[in-house]
Amino acid sequence: MLDILQSSENNYISITVTGDADASSSIKLDKAIRWAFDESLQKIIIDCTHLNYISSAGLGVFMSYIEEINQTNTTFIIYGLSEKVLKVFGILGLDQLLKIVGTKEEALAQINGI
């Protein structure tokens, strides 16, 4: 089960991901991130505080946007990962290729260039 909450704030897009991003559910995550890019605000934060699990299908979704993040100069920040989920990003070094911070405050500080 994966629940996604999408919201469009003043100058950024926020996506909250809750549950398990696996082979059956990661398509929902992909649709949400696609929507966020299509909004063209170039600032996206992903709240993973309640992301319980991620498999290669979920990692693959994030991976497939790295090129677009760079090409469109989008600020794309993931925050709130639990230690066990962060470790999974680390297996393939995706923690080095994506911007990952601890809290929403840190994510917003980067969005606002503080």
Add this chain to the structure above:
Amino acid sequence: MAYSFNIPYSKNKLRLMRKFVTDVLHEHHVSDIETNMMVLAVDEVCANIIIHGQPSNLEDNVKITIKVDQDRVCFEIVDQGAAFDILKYSEPIIGDLIKMKQKGGVGIMLVKKIMDEIEFQSGPKQNILRLCKNVEFEK
């Protein structure tokens, strides 16, 4: 100690298998991080079998057996679908997948990085994949 679980050929059932593996490993005091890693490896293998290894009989299941030894945990995953030897699979390069905006292709890579031993046997009736990981059990 050995534990078994049958998973139907349905991606939606993967979470039940994950719960089973998690419960067994927690019962044996494997840390959260190690448990999650092994759950991930087994999940990747099962997802692969369910997505690519079409069985001739749709009522078949993928059977998972977990054996917990003194210093390691082994998983045996048995299926009746098309054989896929992950040991012979040549892994893609992450940088290439990123450039091509690929969403898949890293599952087997994860399994190989997580597990310490991988063995694959394919017979006329079934395929058997054995995955083992050395583990330090928490007291």
